[in-house]
Amino acid sequence: MASEGGRRGRGGAGGGREARRASRQSGAVTTAKYITRNIPFTEVCSEEQLEIIERNADTVLAEVGIEFRDDAEVIDLWKKAGAKVEGERVRFEKGMLQELIKTAPSQFTQHARNPAKSVEIGGGNTVFAPVYGPPFVRDLDQGRRYGTIEDFENIVKLVYSSTYLHHSGGTVCEPVDIPVNKRHLDMVYAHMRYSDKPFMGSVTAPDRAEDTVAMCRLLFGEEFVDQNCVVINLINANSPMVFDETMVGALKVYARANQACIVSPFIISGAMSPASVAGTLTQALAEGLAGCALTQLVRPGAPVVFGMFSASMSMQSGAPTFGTPEPALILTAGAQLVRRLGLPFRSGGSLCGSKIPDAQAAYESAHTLMPAVGAGVNFMLHSAGWLEGGLVSSYEKLIMDADQLGMMQRYAQGVDVTEEGQAMDAIREVGPGKHYLGCGHTNRNFETAFYQSKVADYGSFEQWESEGALDTAQRANNRWKKLLAQYEAPEIDPGVEEALKAYVAEKKAAVPDASY
């Protein structure tokens, strides 16, 4: 980590430092430190199976290749690096990309404006970030509707209020009430102003990525940004085996600025990859290798995260399906493959296809989240709030999922075998046929021994019924309203805030509204 002094807003004297101190004092909201796991990685593939997939990915890269569209600069980078280029198709000799990615760090810090909330991405660490990308929002009161900047800010505030979401995320919903060519400014500002957790930048056009970097320089200081990662950004491949101009354009901006890219094949198996787990892994490995290596051609040493996002497909409707066994196998095997490459890994989340936050949503989300934590996913986008295949950002589901993240955080700590954890004094004190409710060990450990949900109902049937027989979504509805009502923005240096506001206003005024 760079020295604290380097990270100073260009606004008032003292800049970010004062803001950070203020933030530390603002009190009520606690955020758990990112997870540092104390349990082994779950594996689903043998060495032999992994080698087959690696060999096949090498074959795909050498024989089929990857297309990089509409970007002469990138084609030129590949030529200079020794790849075989025919038009926009680039082919790679065996081992070339594995060699190129060696300059990328296996673990890096993404700095938050509140240093206590900076996260380590890679290794045995897991960082939870919220849902990304939905055009719609849903809550129990107003139902399903297009997202607005008010919804966006509300979700940022709720994520800030969550103990177990370590990261503020990016496009927590699309604020469709703001013109497409300007909404990135409001989104980045909201993350910077209404939260002090690390966040994501815009990738929908290279100049919007430039705006993100510029605003980061205002918040963190220019020198600090050049030497440290302060924003992480989602670069999707257009599977199969294509990277387009837009995504590659944003990748270049961020890599040049030494900021982190997540290069993610986004795959619906059977449509965008073969209808098989091993075939999907092969293609995703090839695509991700090419994208990650490109960041290193742009700026060796720039942080990059290897991502895999996969859904299976419904035979009946052709729709992507989530929480099914094949994506769980893909993400777990994917983590094994990427660990062998020495890069941080992104996958998982609380993904589901359900239209509402019901049992289907919960089964599907749990059957993505739990494998992802077991597999050792380092950066987990969509950890909370995702509904309807990613079309909807749900207020209630955000709360429900965040509660599950707390459980996962505890689970990943593993088994405490300190003397207090062993509790031999309790067993000796109590003995056969007695109970542990009043013993010394229980009295010492009662409050922290077990994860306590804030969403689940643990009362008796009669009590639950007398309290209105609420279901989980209704309790979550009560909770998000309470959290929003209690929300207080983290303090920020007024100079920095002014500079950010001025930047947004100036950029918005400079061009007419556009819907693309």
Added chain:
Amino acid sequence: MASEGGRRGRGGAGGGREARRASRQSGAVTTAKYITRNIPFTEVCSEEQLEIIERNADTVLAEVGIEFRDDAEVIDLWKKAGAKVEGERVRFEKGMLQELIKTAPSQFTQHARNPAKSVEIGGGNTVFAPVYGPPFVRDLDQGRRYGTIEDFENIVKLVYSSTYLHHSGGTVCEPVDIPVNKRHLDMVYAHMRYSDKPFMGSVTAPDRAEDTVAMCRLLFGEEFVDQNCVVINLINANSPMVFDETMVGALKVYARANQACIVSPFIISGAMSPASVAGTLTQALAEGLAGCALTQLVRPGAPVVFGMFSASMSMQSGAPTFGTPEPALILTAGAQLVRRLGLPFRSGGSLCGSKIPDAQAAYESAHTLMPAVGAGVNFMLHSAGWLEGGLVSSYEKLIMDADQLGMMQRYAQGVDVTEEGQAMDAIREVGPGKHYLGCGHTNRNFETAFYQSKVADYGSFEQWESEGALDTAQRANNRWKKLLAQYEAPEIDPGVEEALKAYVAEKKAAVPDASY
């Protein structure tokens, strides 16, 4: 396995053999073979952590000991085996119990009357059995109410109709409309008549266990039963560190008859064990070792399953809580410990505390089921239908959970790396920027490539809304009604059926009704 000839009902000529042939022909219902895993076991403890717990369990057994209450015969067995006995307290030298359990099989077959549905318990196998024990039932139409024999039979029929429940289970609900001292006869009969899957026997009194064995002899033939396991039985410890007369009485009956016992510490951590994961594991290991070893004193070689059932506890209400991280750690570490003993392991299920089949129920169930499958649980009771901390057997949740079991069955198959699984022909055929929907590999694999849920909704939002915007429980409600309407009982040899009916009638007539 014994020869088929040995398993013959004493009823008509040909007995069981004809029944089996008929059953095989009865058609429509398919049951998946029990799971034989093709993925590694998930682990949460290191060798060092396991050794600490094992050492502590040895200390508990040597210093604190276990109480066996009101059973002079058992105390005598322990004395003869060399344990240190003081009154009802029995203490064990280090290693004594580990030595005794060596005569128990590490894996055994539980035979079903339909041999195609016999299950292998132990090793890399997992067998799913439904919920056990609830006094109440719940469905969306009639709400929560006491269970009846009609409910019991309905649930047996639904489990029979389920592809992924490999086992008919035992007390799928308490039929409270039948006197306590007679209902075991109707329950065992229902499993034998309305299903052809393996099942569980009565443990609520030694003579009810004797009835179970007697009925098994009618169904399978005396000689076959003496040499083979045809019924499995749940023997709970009274944690902490007590076995009572009732449970030990049933254990003795079944072990003597060479039938399988599941010896399970049933623990709410913080009340019945220390408020810590390692402390609970230590106590459960000690209790289970003593109970499992006892089966081997009764009849060396009798099949026995080491069980662990644990819940955490709510700080607010003192209620047991499920689907929380601590029980997941306990069951996974428990599987590691029991694997080292060389015994089959029972734990897990689709446990939850929720009052209704909503998101809480699904999150909690998934966060028990998935770790249990990962851990390699061999016999998984409560795999489907459990609600409200085990007080309620839910028609809808049975359907919803069974769907998840199908996902787990697929997940445990792991990654197919056959040539067809690798799908290199598809990647070569399609190439960059195209789609896989019509390619040869997809056409060959489309129907089986991905698990297809029968409960989840995968349609568009508009389609889902036009179909009534049903939630998961409502869809499950439709499905169980359809399955019950379609149900056809598997055929049975008429002579065997008559003999079973006569036994039940005779035993019921012999004593007055009693409520204990």
